[in-house]
Amino acid sequence: MLGNLTFDALPFVRAWHSPSINEIIGAGAGAVVIIGAICTFALITRLGKWRYLWTEWMTSVDHKKIGIMYVLIAFVMLSRALMEAVLIRMQQAVAIQTPGFIEPNHFAQLFSTHGSIMIFFMAMPFLTGLINYVVPLQIGARDVAFPSLNSVSLWLTAGGSGLMMASLVVGEFSTGGWSGYPPYTELNYSGGVGPDYWIWAVTLSSLGSMFVGINVAVTLYKLRAPGMSWMRMPLFCWTSLCTAILMIFAMPALTVATLLLAADRYLGMHFFTDSLGGNMMNYVNLFWLFGHPEVYILVLPAFGVFSEVVSAFSSKELYGYTSLVLATLAIAVLSFTVWVHHFFTMGQGANVNAVFGIATMIIGIPTGVKIYDWIWTMFRGEVRFTPPMLFSIAFMVTFVIGGFTGIILATPPLDYLVHNTLFLVAHFHNMLIPGLLYGMIAGYQYWFPKAFGFRLSERWGRIAFVCWVVGFYLAFMPLYVLGAAGMARRTQEVFDPTFRPWLIAALCGALVLFAGLASLFIQLWVSIRDRHANGVPVGDPWDARGLEWATSSPPPEYNFATIPHVSNLDAFYWRKRNNGAYHPADHYRDITLPGNTSMGVIIGVAAAFCAFGLIWHIWWLAGLSVLIILGSWIARSFSRDTERIVSAAEVERIDRAWLAQAAAARPVPRQLEENAANEGLAEWMA
Ligand SMILES: [Cu+2]
Numbered sequence: 001m002l003g004n005l006t007f008d009a010l011p012f013v014r015a016w017h018s019p020s021i022n023e024i025i026g027a028g029a030g031a032v033v034i035i036g037a038i039c040t041f042a043l044i045t046r047l048g049k050w051r052y053l054w055t056e057w058m059t060s061v062d063h064k065k066i067g068i069m070y071v072l073i074a075f076v077m078l079s080r081a082l083m084e085a086v087l088i089r090m091q092q093a094v095a096i097q098t099p100g101f102i103e104p105n106h107f108a109q110l111f112s113t114h115g116s117i118m119i120f121f122m123a124m125p126f127l128t129g130l131i132n133y134v135v136p137l138q139i140g141a142r143d144v145a146f147p148s149l150n151s152v153s154l155w156l157t158a159g160g161s162g163l164m165m166a167s168l169v170v171g172e173f174s175t176g177g178w179s180g181y182p183p184y185t186e187l188n189y190s191g192g193v194g195p196d197y198w199i200w201a202v203t204l205s206s207l208g209s210m211f212v213g214i215n216v217a218v219t220l221y222k223l224r225a226p227g228m229s230w231m232r233m234p235l236f237c238w239t240s241l242c243t244a245i246l247m248i249f250a251m252p253a254l255t256v257a258t259l260l261l262a263a264d265r266y267l268g269m270h271f272f273t274d275s276l277g278g279n280m281m282n283y284v285n286l287f288w289l290f291g292h293p294e295v296y297i298l299v300l301p302a303f304g305v306f307s308e309v310v311s312a313f314s315s316k317e318l319y320g321y322t323s324l325v326l327a328t329l330a331i332a333v334l335s336f337t338v339w340v341h342h343f344f345t346m347g348q349g350a351n352v353n354a355v356f357g358i359a360t361m362i363i364g365i366p367t368g369v370k371i372y373d374w375i376w377t378m379f380r381g382e383v384r385f386t387p388p389m390l391f392s393i394a395f396m397v398t399f400v401i402g403g404f405t406g407i408i409l410a411t412p413p414l415d416y417l418v419h420n421t422l423f424l425v426a427h428f429h430n431m432l433i434p435g436l437l438y439g440m441i442a443g444y445q446y447w448f449p450k451a452f453g454f455r456l457s458e459r460w461g462r463i464a465f466v467c468w469v470v471g472f473y474l475a476f477m478p479l480y481v482l483g484a485a486g487m488a489r490r491t492q493e494v495f496d497p498t499f500r501p502w503l504i505a506a507l508c509g510a511l512v513l514f515a516g517l518a519s520l521f522i523q524l525w526v527s528i529r530d531r532h533a534n535g536v537p538v539g540d541p542w543d544a545r546g547l548e549w550a551t552s553s554p555p556p557e558y559n560f561a562t563i564p565h566v567s568n569l570d571a572f573y574w575r576k577r578n579n580g581a582y583h584p585a586d587h588y589r590d591i592t593l594p595g596n597t598s599m600g601v602i603i604g605v606a607a608a609f610c611a612f613g614l615i616w617h618i619w620w621l622a623g624l625s626v627l628i629i630l631g632s633w634i635a636r637s638f639s640r641d642t643e644r645i646v647s648a649a650e651v652e653r654i655d656r657a658w659l660a661q662a663a664a665a666r667p668v669p670r671q672l673e674e675n676a677a678n679e680g681l682a683e684w685m686a
Contacts, residue, residue, distance in 0.1 A: 003617035004193070009171045021101040025087070030169040059596040061147035062557055063136050066154050068451060070129030071444065073161055074122050075520075080165075081117040082517055084110050089475070089510040093503040095493045107492040108175035109194065113164065115178025116198060119294070120205040121161045123432070126440045127301040128157070128212050131240045134447060135216060137548035137555065138234045140225025140564045140571075145218040147594040148636070149211050155604020156208035162608045163201040163615075167194075171615070174198035177490065179291065180261065182272035182283050187265045193615050195265065199258045200611035206254045206290075209297075213247025216240055225547070227566035231325070234546045234570075235318060238325050239304030242332040246293045246300075249336070254290035257283055266614075281346065288339040296335040298432065300328060302439020303370060306392045309442050310374045312544040313389040314381030315670060317570055320373040327366035327373075334363045344415045353412035360410040364403060371396055384670065386542075387461030391442040394469045395434040402430030405480065423483025426476045433472050441468070441520070449541050449680070453553040454531040458674045460523030467516030475509025478502035536680030538662045543670050543682030545570035550581065552658040553680055558591045558646055561655035576684045582662045588652040595644045602632040 007013050015027035044050055057065055088110055091102045102110065136144055144150050167173040174194040176185040180202075185195040220241045224233070233241075261283065263269040270276035272283045311318045318324060340348065340356040374396060383389065405427045408414050418424065441464070449455045482502050487494065494503065527534065539553040550572040551560055562585040568574055575581045606628040613621030667683040668675065 001618075003613070003619070005170070005616045005618065009193075011169070020103075022103045022106050025102065026106060026168075033165050033168050055596065058601050059151075059598045061143070061151045061594050061597060061600070063132050063144045063147065063150060064451065064555065064557075064559075066150050067129045067131075067133030069154055070125045070132060070157070072129075073158060074126035074129060074440075077117050077121040077125070077161055077164070079517060081114050081122055082514055084114040084117075086507075086510045086514055088114065089503075089507040092491065092494060093500075093507040096497055096500050096503070097493075097495060099493055102492070104492045105172075105175060108177075108490070109173045111490055112174045112177050112194075112198065113167070116174075116202065117164055118432075119178055119298075120202055121157070121164055123298050123436050123440075124205060124209055125157055125161075127243070127298065127436070128153075128209070130305070130440065130443045130447070131212075131216055131243070131301060133451060134443075134548055135219060135237055135240050136223070137450075137551070137559055138237050138546045139220065139223060139228055140547050140560060140566065141219065141223040142558050142560070142563075142591070143594060144215050145222055146215050148597050148599060148642075150215055151597060151600025152603050153208040153211040153215065153600075155600045156204045156211075156607055157604075159604040159608030159611070160201040160204035160208070163197060163204070163611055166612065167197040167201075171197070179287055180258075181287075182261060182264065182280050183274065185261060185265075186273060188273075195261075196615040199262050199265075200614060203255060203258045203262075204607055204611060206251045206258070209247050210251035210255070213244040213251065216244035217248065220244070225564050225566050228571070231322070232566055232569050232571070235307035235321070235324055235328075236301070236304035236546075238328050239300040239307070242328050243297050243300045246297045246332055246335065250290045250293035250297065253286050254294075257286040257290070260286075262614075281343075284343050284346070285339075288342040289336075291342065292339040293335045295431070296331055299435040299439070300331065302395075302436050302443075303328065305388075305439045305443035305446065306374060306395060308544075308546065309388045309392050309446050310377050312446070312542050313384045313386055314378045315384075315543065316377055316381040317545070317573075318373065319376035319379075320369070321569065323369055324373050327369040330366040331363060334359070334366070338363065341410055341415075344412045345419050350412070357410050357412050361407060364407070367403065371400065382670065384673070386445075386674065387456075387458060387465055388442040388446040390462065390465045391438040391445075391468075394465070395438045395442075398434040398438075398469075398472065399431065402427060402434070405430060418483055420488055421483035422479040422487050422489055425489045426479035426483055429472075429476050429479075433468075433476075438468065446542070447548070449536045450539065450548060450553050450555070452531075453535055453537050454527065455534040455536055455541060455674075455678070456527045457523050457530070457534075460519055460526055464516050464519035464523060467512050467519055471509050471512030471514075471516050473509070474512055475506050478506045478509070482506075533676045534678075536678055538658075538665050538680035540572075540576075540682050541673060541678050541680045543576075543673070543684075545573040547572050550575065552661075556651075556654050558593055558651070561585055561588060561651050576682070579684075582659055584652075584656060584659055588648040588655065590648050591646045591651055593644050593646060595642050597636060597639075597642070599632050599636040603629050606632070 011023065011026040011030040015023040044053065057069065060066070087102065091100045091107060094100050132150065171193045174180060174185060174190070174197060176190060176195055176198065180195060180198050183189055220237060260271045264271055270278035272278050272280045274280060307318055307324060338356055338360045340352065341360045344353050409418065409424065409427055445456050445461055482499055487499055536553055539551055540549040547564055550564060564571065572581065606625040610622045610625030613619065613625060662681055665679040665681040666677065667681045668678045669683045672678065
């Protein structure tokens with residue numbers, strides 16, 4: 001009935017039988033998940049909010065709500081993965097010539113979940129959430145092209161995140177790292193359920209991301225407001241488009257890789273074993289054919305955020321818009337030509353290595369163009385050092401350092417020296433923390449007032465900024481030193497006592513980064529408490545430029561009462577200057593919106609149960625879940641009740657109320673935008 005599932009799969013039972021610190025940590029983590037789930041459940045029930053959550057959020061297909069839910073998932077998963085990072089650093093700092101407090105198997109699970117979560121369940125949901133929220137508003141659309149598919153994508157990601165959480169409570173996770181290399185993750189070498197958790201969680205997330213790619217690309221192709229030609233799109237839309245195209249082409253390679261690995265494990269195929277006709281290089285090629293473009297899926301949206309933020313807070317149009325667009329396209333194309341640099345040392349010969357080394361370095365050119373353009377955007381601008389701007393500047397400095405270390409790794413002879421050491425770990429954190437996380441945090445702080453109608457606390461934003469930057473340098477600069485000294489990555493026990501000071505510094509850095517996360521939560525709490533003082537209902541708190549600021553905060557569910565006409569880049573900025581921003585429409589029309597659907601939730605949850613059944617060989621559960629998925633899909637295709645109409649009178653009432661608010665608000669100059677006087681109406685003096 002329950003397949004391979006037994007009581008021993010529960011960490012509590014294991015901790016009861018052999019109460020070591022190692023097992024207690026495992027049981028504690030499981031307990032946190034269970035208690036968290038029970039408390040959330042109880043709280044919602046007590047407040048009587050189930051119906052509200054179901055109708056307003058879970059079944060909603062509004063791109064704005066879906067975007068917010070994605071970001072929520074990202075923050076939850078970021079909290080878990082950052083705690084794991086702290087544990088990893090603690091273990092290495094204490095385990096110098098002693099075994100430390102985490103056993104090798106548990107340690108291997110820690111770095112595997114840390115990596116898998118950070119990439120698939122923190123970074124991807126975060127950027128998908130921002131894109132989902134912002135892109136339709138920036139192009140003057142009412143929603144994405146396929147709203148129900150959008151809901152399915154969200155719930156597949158949520159289902160994958162649920163599996164990651166379940167692996168803490170039931171069974172164990174993979175010990176094969178975030179990339180899950182066979183033959184290590186094959187049945188012969190990893191017999192437990194760990195690799196299966198990894199395979200199915202990643203498969204769900206990769207399917208969801210591919211759908212997101214299709215959705216975002218079609219939205220940008222088909223739903224731009226009249227007059228918004230390609231070269232009038234905000235830069236964030238360009239980076240989102242390139243990200244979406246990368247998702248469409250890169251995610252299937254990952255899905256194929258994980259499914260073939262599943263075939264090896266479940267059906268005794270031998271795609272990736274070095275005997276019986278298989279070859280593990282097939283896996284490595286497939287995985288990095290996804291994995292390298294993935295790097296640019298992660299950083300391009302952040303590049304888009306920086307472009308918006310730097311321009312808005314320098315009060316200047318972007319310097320070199322065309323070159324930024326071309327650089328983005330160039331990066332997207334080049335990202336598919338360099339994947340072989342992930343296995344320079346796996347015996348492919350000097351000529352191949354040279355070609356791919358040079359190809360890798362060429363990506364530095366368009367990236368350099370971007371940094372140059374952002375610097376010139378700030379030059380002689382009226383720069384305001386708001387938290388999003390501070391994160392952007394820290395990104396520019398830190399990312400360039402990471403770029404230099406990338407050149408070292410892209411040079412095959414040097415790569416032979418430092419591959420598989422902490423140098424590599426330092427390098428990719430050096431790229432991804434500024435290049436992804438700073439961008440996501442900057443975007444979150446920049447667009448938060450748009451989404452919720454009030455500003456985030458600037459003071460706590462600055463504190464978070466200091467923690468994220470100081471913590472980063474403290475945590476990762478020592479790893480360059482250790483890597484150059486030869487310390488292998490993923491090491492559970494360290495034998496060289498001279499590493500101790502560097503490992504302790506890195507641990508302190510990890511704790512400061514944790515304080516950075518905590519400050520973000522405090523910032524949110526303080527801002528919610530002070531939301532009335534910091535309200536910006538008129539909708540344009542930063543004197544910003546894109547169409548997303550041309551509507552109220554939070555925007556009505558249909559985004560714009562009338563679809564705007566666009567006649568230049570920075571459409572909203574010019575409308576404000578020509579006094580055309582806050583006027584009622586000549587006449588209002590009925591607006592048709594996509595109606596709610598439970599299909600997304602049902603498919604996502606059933607997919608997670610199907611995966612759970614596959615992991616534990618509970619075949620009836622897997623089969624039943626597949627039937628439910630198919631059934632809800634078919635039922636949805638017969639449904640005729642898929643749209644909802646907002647009447648013209650209702651639209652007019654909401655729009656006129658907002659315009660009255662704008663007329664009553666006092667315009668605030670840019671210098672006072674962090675002040676309580678800011679109601680979201682920027683003063684339009686040039
Ligand atoms: Cu790469």
